[in-house]
Amino acid sequence: MDLILREAKLEDCDDLYHWKNDPVSREQSFNREEVSYEEHCGWLKEALKDSNRLFYIGIDDKNEKCGVARFDIKDEFFAEVHINIAPEKRRKGIGSQLISKSCPFNPRRRKAR
Numbered sequence: 001m002d003l004i005l006r007e008a009k010l011e012d013c014d015d016l017y018h019w020k021n022d023p024v025s026r027e028q029s030f031n032r033e034e035v036s037y038e039e040h041c042g043w044l045k046e047a048l049k050d051s052n053r054l055f056y057i058g059i060d061d062k063n064e065k066c067g068v069a070r071f072d073i074k075d076e077f078f079a080e081v082h083i084n085i086a087p088e089k090r091r092k093g094i095g096s097q098l099i100s101k102s103c104p105f106n107p108r109r110r111k112a113r
C-alpha cells in the first residue's frame with residue numbers, strides 16, 4: 001500500500017474524534033480519558049492554527065483516510081510525535097509510512113519542500 005499525505009483540515013474533525021476515542025487508541029495515549037466532541041472540536045481548531053504543530057492525514061490506495069501523524073515541534077531538532085491509525089486500518093504498516101513520509105526531520109522530506 002502506498003500512502004499519500006495531506007495536511008489535516010477542520011473537516012477531518014469527526015474522523016479524528018472517533019479515532020481518538022477508540023478504546024485501543026485511548027489505552028495508548030497520554031490522556032486515556034474519553035474526550036467530548038465539543039472539547040475535541042475546540043482543540044482541533046486551535047491545533048490547526050499552531051505554527052509549531054504539523055498535522056497530516058494519511059490516505060490509502062482506496063482513497064480512504066487511514067490515520068493521522070502529528071508533530072509538536074519543540075526545537076530545531078526535536079518534536080513530540082503522535083500517530084493514530086483508524087481502527088479498521090491497523091496492522092497494515094500504515095504507522096511506519098505515516099512517520100517516514102511526514103517527519104519534518106527526514107532529510108529526504110526537507111529536500112522535497
